[in-house]
Amino acid sequence: MTSKQVPQPERDEIRVEAVLQALGEPVRLTIVRALADAPAGISCGELELPVTASTRAHHLKILREAGVVSTHVEGTRRISTLRRDDLEALYPGLLTGVLSAKQ
Amino acid sequence: MTSKQVPQPERDEIRVEAVLQALGEPVRLTIVRALADAPAGISCGELELPVTASTRAHHLKILREAGVVSTHVEGTRRISTLRRDDLEALYPGLLTGVLSAKQ
Numbered sequence: 001m002t003s004k005q006v007p008q009p010e011r012d013e014i015r016v017e018a019v020l021q022a023l024g025e026p027v028r029l030t031i032v033r034a035l036a037d038a039p040a041g042i043s044c045g046e047l048e049l050p051v052t053a054s055t056r057a058h059h060l061k062i063l064r065e066a067g068v069v070s071t072h073v074e075g076t077r078r079i080s081t082l083r084r085d086d087l088e089a090l091y092p093g094l095l096t097g098v099l100s101a102k103q
Numbered sequence: 104m105t106s107k108q109v110p111q112p113e114r115d116e117i118r119v120e121a122v123l124q125a126l127g128e129p130v131r132l133t134i135v136r137a138l139a140d141a142p143a144g145i146s147c148g149e150l151e152l153p154v155t156a157s158t159r160a161h162h163l164k165i166l167r168e169a170g171v172v173s174t175h176v177e178g179t180r181r182i183s184t185l186r187r188d189d190l191e192a193l194y195p196g197l198l199t200g201v202l203s204a205k206q
Contacts, residue, residue, distance in 0.1 A: 016204035020127030024120050091204055093196025101119035101194055 006064060006071040006078070011086045014067035019087070022066035023098055027051055028059045032082065035069065036099055041081040109167060109174040109181070114189045117170030122190070125169035126201055130154055131162045135171065135185060139202055144175075144184040 022028055027049060034047055049056055060080060063069040068087065071080045087095045125131055130152060137150055152159055163183060166172040171190065174183045190198045 016201060017127050017129055017132060020123045020201070024123030024127055026120055029120060091200035093203075094200025097194035097197025097200060098119060098123070100196075 004073045006073065008064050008070055009067045011067070011090065014086065014090055016091060018066040019068055019091070019094070022063050022068050025059070025062075027055070028063055029098070031056075031059060031063065031080075032068065033099065033103070035080060035082040036084075036095075039081070041072075041079040043077045043079050045077075107176045109176065111167050111173055112170045114170070114193065117189065117193055119194060121169040122171055122194070122197075125166050125171050128162070128165075130158070131166055132201070134159075134162060134166065134183075136202065136206075138172065138183060138185040139187075139198075142184070144182040146180045146182050148180075 023032060030049060031047060035042055044053070044056060044060060047056060051059075060069060060071065064071055064080075068083060069080050070083050071078050073079075082095075084095065126135060133152060134150060138145055147156070147159060147163060150159060154162075163172060163174065167174055167183075170186060172183050173186050174181050176182075185198075187198065
């Protein structure tokens with residue numbers, strides 16, 4: 001099956017303000033925590049969130065456009081993963097620090 | 104000279120979402136970078152920023168209420184410092200990662 005990546009910023013286009021704004025919202029932080037526990041990625045529908053599908057898609061879009069999350073399409077599924085390597089290269093420690101926050 | 108601390112959240116009252124939102128704004132990030140280079144603190148008027156004094160005070164208030172910055176009053180001066188120890192204890196690596204971002 002072919003896999004197609006949804007457009008996203010290149011590593012050198014990622015801006016720290018956008019990353020921080022993307023992470024600084026409770027639903028998006030929940031998504032990021034779930035993706036951190038799923039290196040192979042999670043499909044949009046598998047995310048357990050107390051929001052509608054369209055709100056979920058909106059939050060994933062903000063995370064993707066900020067450079068936090070990568071999404072690829074496999075058939076009818078959209079699989080998202082955390083851009084750990086890019087974030088760690090750009091802002092060493094940031095993601096680990098955020099993920100270590102008490103929930 | 105006596106020094107009085109402006110009210111701020113205790114360490115265990117700090118929430119990561121508020122910290123990220125506070126940091127994810129260009130002027131506030133500039134303030135945080137300046138404070139990171141000044142362990143003894145900076146008075147509000149010493150901050151070189153392309154904004155009015157009231158906007159500057161507004162941004163410092165957001166940083167203080169989020170738990171990122173501590174402010175104390177000495178006579179007529181308000182000295183702000185970065186709450187490095189608190190942030191490092193709560194979110195190890197976060198601040199270092201943010202400060203390592205290219206400007």
